[in-house]
Amino acid sequence: MEGAAGAVNAATGQPLLRIDGVVKNFGAFRAVDGVSLDIKAGEFFALLGPSGCGKTTLLRMLAGFEAPDSGRILLADKDIAQALPHERPINMMFQNYALFPHLSVYDNIAFGLRRAGMARADIATRVAEMVALVKLEGLEKRKPDQLSGGQRQRVALARSLARRPQVLLLDEPLAALDKKLRESTQGELMELQRWLGMTFVIVTHDQEEAMTMADRIGVMNAGKLVQVAPPRELYEAPRSRWIAEFVGDINLFEGEFKLRDGHRLVIATGGAGTLVAAEPREPIAGAKLSVAIRPEKVKLSRRAPVGEGSALNQLDGVIADICYLGGATTYKVKLDTGGMVQSSVTNSARLDVDAYSLNQQVVAWFTPDDCLVLDQ
Amino acid sequence: MRKKTRLSRFNVASLALGLAFLYLPIVILVIYSFNASRLVTVWGGWSLRWYVELFNDRAMIEAAWMSLRVAVASASIATVLGTLAAVALSRGERFRGRTLFSGMLYAPLVMPEVITGLSLLLLFVALNAERGFWTVTIAHTTLTMCFVAVVVQSRLGSLDRSLEEAAMDLGCNPVSAFLSVTLPLIAPAIVAGWMLAFTLSLDDLVIASFTTGPGSATLPIRIYSEVRLGVKPEINAICTLVIGLIAIVIVIASLASKLSSSQGESAAPL
Numbered sequence: 001m002e003g004a005a006g007a008v009n010a011a012t013g014q015p016l017l018r019i020d021g022v023v024k025n026f027g028a029f030r031a032v033d034g035v036s037l038d039i040k041a042g043e044f045f046a047l048l049g050p051s052g053c054g055k056t057t058l059l060r061m062l063a064g065f066e067a068p069d070s071g072r073i074l075l076a077d078k079d080i081a082q083a084l085p086h087e088r089p090i091n092m093m094f095q096n097y098a099l100f101p102h103l104s105v106y107d108n109i110a111f112g113l114r115r116a117g118m119a120r121a122d123i124a125t126r127v128a129e130m131v132a133l134v135k136l137e138g139l140e141k142r143k144p145d146q147l148s149g150g151q152r153q154r155v156a157l158a159r160s161l162a163r164r165p166q167v168l169l170l171d172e173p174l175a176a177l178d179k180k181l182r183e184s185t186q187g188e189l190m191e192l193q194r195w196l197g198m199t200f201v202i203v204t205h206d207q208e209e210a211m212t213m214a215d216r217i218g219v220m221n222a223g224k225l226v227q228v229a230p231p232r233e234l235y236e237a238p239r240s241r242w243i244a245e246f247v248g249d250i251n252l253f254e255g256e257f258k259l260r261d262g263h264r265l266v267i268a269t270g271g272a273g274t275l276v277a278a279e280p281r282e283p284i285a286g287a288k289l290s291v292a293i294r295p296e297k298v299k300l301s302r303r304a305p306v307g308e309g310s311a312l313n314q315l316d317g318v319i320a321d322i323c324y325l326g327g328a329t330t331y332k333v334k335l336d337t338g339g340m341v342q343s344s345v346t347n348s349a350r351l352d353v354d355a356y357s358l359n360q361q362v363v364a365w366f367t368p369d370d371c372l373v374l375d376q
Numbered sequence: 377m378r379k380k381t382r383l384s385r386f387n388v389a390s391l392a393l394g395l396a397f398l399y400l401p402i403v404i405l406v407i408y409s410f411n412a413s414r415l416v417t418v419w420g421g422w423s424l425r426w427y428v429e430l431f432n433d434r435a436m437i438e439a440a441w442m443s444l445r446v447a448v449a450s451a452s453i454a455t456v457l458g459t460l461a462a463v464a465l466s467r468g469e470r471f472r473g474r475t476l477f478s479g480m481l482y483a484p485l486v487m488p489e490v491i492t493g494l495s496l497l498l499l500f501v502a503l504n505a506e507r508g509f510w511t512v513t514i515a516h517t518t519l520t521m522c523f524v525a526v527v528v529q530s531r532l533g534s535l536d537r538s539l540e541e542a543a544m545d546l547g548c549n550p551v552s553a554f555l556s557v558t559l560p561l562i563a564p565a566i567v568a569g570w571m572l573a574f575t576l577s578l579d580d581l582v583i584a585s586f587t588t589g590p591g592s593a594t595l596p597i598r599i600y601s602e603v604r605l606g607v608k609p610e611i612n613a614i615c616t617l618v619i620g621l622i623a624i625v626i627v628i629a630s631l632a633s634k635l636s637s638s639q640g641e642s643a644a645p646l
């Protein structure tokens with residue numbers, strides 16, 4: 001899902017925020033290692049990565065709580081790398097919300113406006129606007145400890161939006177909410193971002209959250225930005241084996257390159273015999289390769305499928321494990337060639353007479369175009 | 377719903393015994409301060425005679441006034457210095473020797489008072505300072521500053537760091553972030569620290585007797601020297617007044633720190 005405004009701006013807009021070769025060390029530990037990234041005006045950008053990958057440190061450098069050891073951070077062509085937090089037109093929504101416990105909801109939202117020296121009447125108007133925006137009418141006089149988790153999250157959002165920053169940073173904004181509330185809040189955040197046309201940079205370790213909300217996702221690992229792509233591209237064309245395994249589930253078969261047949265590669269794998277895969281866009285480096293296939297692209301049938309191309313990958317095996325998830329069922333198939341393959345089948349009918357049972361003989365098959373070829 | 381557990385007889389008895397052990401001497405002292413008899417040990421009926429006599433005792437009143445001034449001055453100075461020390465130790469960058477510094481700050485907590493008093497006396501003599509109000513005040517500041525630092529530091533430790541960052545993010549420089557967010561949140565702890573310092577200074581006999589000079593005795597020194605010549609019922613009266621004052625201050629201090637911790641709950645990470 002791409003935001004309409006985001007897509008429009010992404011096509012035409014200049015980069016609003018340019019991160020250029022930023023490095024940050026904590027003692028001997030290199031937290032952020034030469035990250036360069038352009039974020040366009042009006043974009044919803046997600047930084048995704050496992051904990052300790054440097055994504056939060058990068059966000060804190062954008063906010064001004066940490067100064068980079070080298071590199072530049074340009075906001076509308078102005079270097080702000082060494083500017084203090086209050087000197088930047090950037091606001092942040094904190095992971096634990098960091099609401100001021102001694103101030104009411106109204107005063108929390110008005111805090112930044114008062115610091116900016118706004119007139120009293122204007123502050124009242126703006127706060128009322130923000131309160132309406134996050135649907136907190138009637139709670140203005142409450143203190144943060146008299147609010148629920150979801151309400152606190154809204155106050156934090158309203159407070160960080162009140163100054164109308166050029167960029168809003170969100171540090172794991174939904175991590176403290178339960179699943180249902182998180183999903184509805186995701187939708188509200190996306191709507192809000194589109195409506196305001198503001199640039200959002202969100203940090204998250206939750207890939208579904210990043211996929212759902214962001215126009216583009218930057219994946220970080222060990223301080224490096226390893227891939228920047230729209231959600232679909234990230235999922236369907238991960239640039240490395242690490243990304244393929246980090247984003248979503250995937251079957252991986254290690255093997256060796258045998259021969260090229262037109263636009264197809266023939267690869268001999270250890271676990272799944274000989275596989276045929278479409279040639280990747282980027283040229284492959286060595287002979288040692290991995291063939292990767294997403295579980296939902298692996299189909300199962302009782303007999304070998306007929307009428308498909310001869311290049312189809314067909315693997316015989318028995319069902320070794322069944323995991324029923326409601327919307328889909330994940331089958332683990334033990335292959336006759338020794339490997340294991342996962343297949344995710346959508347439960348499209350309520351009474352599924354076709355469901356497979358344990359130890360049943362099946363054929364797992366997938367097309368060469370659905371295969372990814374990655375370096376080992 | 378929690379079921380109210382009733383105290384067993386054993387609990388009641390041990391509680392009564394414990395409280396009696398702690399407070400019976402004080403209760404007897406308070407009762408005897410209203411004794412009409414001249415002899416401390418003989419009960420002669422109720423009277424306010426010794427309170428009247430106390431207020432006519434110029435030396436005693438002067439000592440009380442001196443103690444009060446010293447307590448207010450030293451508690452105020454100790455609160456400022458102790459709060460600054462606590463802020464530096466919990467908020468500052470991790471400088472070299474930080475652990476050593478915080479350990480050194482707490483040394484007066486465990487140092488025998490005789491040693492603190494003696495070392496300060498030697499310092500004042502070396503500096504050729506005239507001993508009196510200011511030397512006692514400085515000595516008491518030294519003693520009580522670490523108590524203030526401990527109280528304030530524990531409050532700062534429980535405070536979420538990101539609150540200050542949020543304030544800076546919303547347009548505060550570091551100083552105004554401290555003043556507008558951190559200071560209001562640690563204020564109850566600062567008040568509690570002041571009260572603690574005040575009572576400690578009011579109580580102190582040892583350090584004061586080392587560092588004071590002729591003609592500026594504090595109340596504990598005065599009482600002690602009177603008692604050496606024999607206990608007068610008047611002493612009971614002044615002690616009762618001191619107990620009352622300290623009890624009031626301690627109640628206020630504990631209320632302040634209670635307020636402080638209940639406010640802190642919302643500041644804790646979720």
